[in-house]
Amino acid sequence: MASEDQRIEDELSYPILLAERIRKSVDEAESFKFECSEVWKIVDRLLQMLRTLVRFASTTPSLYEVPIRRVAAELSKNLERALTLVRKCKRQSFLRRVVNIVSTADFRKVLNFLEASVGDMKWLLTIFNTDGTACGGIELSLPPIASNDPMLSWVWSFIASIQMGQLNDRIEAANELAALAQDNDRNKKIIVEEGGIPPLLKLFKENTLPTAQMAAANALCHLANDLDRVRMIVNELGVPIVVQVLGDSPMRVQIRAANLVARMAEHDPVAQEDFARENAIRPLVTLLSFDTFDDDHTGQLGKQSIHSIMQINKELEKKSMVRSSNRPLMNSYSNSYSHMEGSSRPGNHRKERENEEPEVKLKLKVSCAKALWMLAKGSVSNSRKITETKGMLCLAKLVEKEQGELQQNCLMTIMEIAAAAESNADLRRAAFKTNSPAAKAVVEQLLRVIKEFEDPFLKIPAIKSIGSLARTFPARETRVIGPLVTHVNHIMSGVATEAVIALCKFACQENFLCVEHSKAIIEFNGIPALMKFLRRNEDTQLHGVILLCYLALHAGNSDSLEQERVLTALEGVDRTVISQHPEIKELVSKALIHLNLYHAGSHSQRISYYP
Structure with missing residues (x-):
């Protein structure tokens, strides 16, 4: 051959x-x-x-x-x-x-x-x-070479039509490929192996007809649910094409582009990095903030409104670009930056976007929020870029104003940014300073969701976010402790467990203010709630025991610990908890020793479960 x-x-x-x-x-x-x-x-x-x-x-x-x-x-x-x-x-x-x-x-x-x-x-x-x-349209006859696998001839015919056919045939063929890809992973594999990705990307890139771009994007989205297939799209230079379409296209096309960003970033860390390198975050934040602040020019967050902060940010960016352009060694960078900035602006489709149906605008925001969520997931650098574009202000406002999938996606994005901040001190200090309007707005909305909403899909990411930010709260910021303690006895086990895990991050030794936070937890009646939590089941006991040990170590002289018989509870911790999680054995032992210093006279006998 x-x-x-x-x-x-x-x-x-x-x-x-x-x-x-x-x-x-x-x-x-x-x-x-x-x-x-x-x-x-x-x-x-x-x-x-x-x-x-x-x-x-x-x-x-x-x-x-x-x-x-x-x-x-x-x-x-x-x-x-x-x-x-x-x-x-x-x-x-x-x-x-x-x-x-x-x-x-x-x-x-x-x-x-x-x-x-x-x-x-x-x-x-x-x-x-x-x-x-040009190609004569879609041919669904079966050649002898594909008699054992009819799918092969259909895929060949569709790809040939996309690559070489008239525009209507290309759209029809792209829709057919999307339908085949949606059926099963074997069809996806055949489409990729037979060279379907390059012509789909070409059709997606061509600004000929929105219907054609949407058909290509749908097919690519169905293909991009696997690391290897997403990597094929990346290797075919698909990332800059997607970002280019995202920057300046009709709103219905931008929805598909944002969906493709989310799908690719979800399954491939290389694609996640490439999208950030191609500056995909900026147009996503811009599209997400479209129409968000128009009715809120007078609303205040701290000393400045969201709108004024965004305007100041834009002016600073423009000045930074001018300074960069005056430096000979930075010309190529500044030109690239200017191009990316330009691609994020509404451009020729501004009027179309303003006149678009509300349902379409909502779908675009849902898709952009999902894309930001996937880009931020597990990535400190991407999370930092979102905060640098003032994305958190936009996310906070949408959590406040919106509901449903958009609100949930925004919360999940905040949760990922908070998780990144938890693991990176520089990001934590830069994005979640005490006097930061963005940080204040985010925390306000997280607390509102925890207090006012019953949907666990909203409560859990909000609780996780507060827990991840535990080291950013000063000792006087006790208002975040109360809602978490309240949810320790929530009817839903998942919500209660996340509340306990979040409180652990306030009371753990890694938190500089662990003593103050531990005392605040006890003042909000955390011990009675925690004792009830421990009686739920074995699956939830671990985190409850850990939190109880932290409280004993950092506030062991509290009367509440004696009144609720915490010493007895820790001594009676089921052996299975220790055997399944030997890493907490030393922590429990230290807590018992510490409690014995303050409450030794309250019991006549001590029974140790250690051999």
Whole structure:
């Protein structure tokens, strides 16, 4: 089989050469002349088809080569069989004729192979419409080469239409590929292996018709649910294409672009980094904030309104760009930055966006929030970029104003940013300073969600966020402790467990203010709530025991600990908890020793569960 790097014209020249050799061998045949002539009739048809295909391939600038190479390879094998058989019919010695026995059955077999190649070639010429025009539309007939796997021929036909067809055919084919990809992962694998990603990206990039871009984006979204397939899109330079479309396209196209960002970032950390490198975060925040602050010019967050802060931020960015452009060594960077800035502005579609239906605007914001969530997930650098674009102010405002999926996606984004801040001190200090309007706005909304909402899908990310930010709260900021303590006895086990985990982050030794926070937890009646929590089930006991140990270590002289018989509770911790989690054995031991210092006289006997 010819190399994939070989020019398609060169690859087609080999079966043409075989056909010419068969012609010569048929002329020289001394036996089975009729059968040899039948072979030549079919080979001659194939030869004419091959020459037509070569002319088409040499004059077509954007040729879909995958099925041509596959059919040409199969055709070459069949022609080699025919050539070997016909050569045996030449004048030979008696001994050679005895050794090379030829029968009519051999010719029937070869003729069947050649007829199959005729069917394959007809199918090829049909899908390519080799009259010199573009691809002739979608062809759903079944070539013999794909008889064992009909999906293969359909995928070939659809990809050929996307790459070479008229615009309407390209849209239809992209929709068909999306439907196939939606069915199962095997179809996705075939589409990718047969080269479906490059033409889909090309269709998505072309600013010809929004319907075409949407069809391509839908197909790419269905394909991008696996690390390897997302990496294929990345390797085909799909990330800058998606960011370019996201920056300045009709709103309905931007929805699909944002969905694609979310899907790719979710499944591939390389794509997550590449999107940040291509500055995808800025247009996402811009689109998310569209229409968000128009009615809130007078609303105040701290000393400044959200609107005024965003305006100041824009002015600072412009000045920074001007300064950068004056530095000779930074020209290329500043030009790139200016281009990215320009791509994030509404551009030519501003009026369309303003006149768009509210449902479409909402879908765009939902998609952008999901994309920011996936970009921030597990990434300190991306979370930092979101905070640097004043994205947190926008997220806080949307949590306040919106509901449903948009509100949830915004909360999940905040949760990821908070988790990144928990693991990175620099981000924590930069984005969640005590006097930061953005940080204040976020905390206000997180507390509001915890207090006022019953939906666990909203409560849990809000509670997790407060826990992640535990080290940013000063000792006087006790208002965040009360709601968490209240939820320790929440009816839903998941909510209660997250509340306990969050309180652990306030009371743990890594928190500089662990003593003050521990005392605040006890003052909010945290001990009675925690004792009830420990009686729930084994699955939730671990975090409750850890929090109880922290409170004992940092506020062991509290009367509440004695009144609630915490010492007895820790001594009676079920052996299974210790055996399943040996890492807490030392912590429990230290808590018991500490409690014995303050409450040794309150019990007449101590029973240790340690061997």
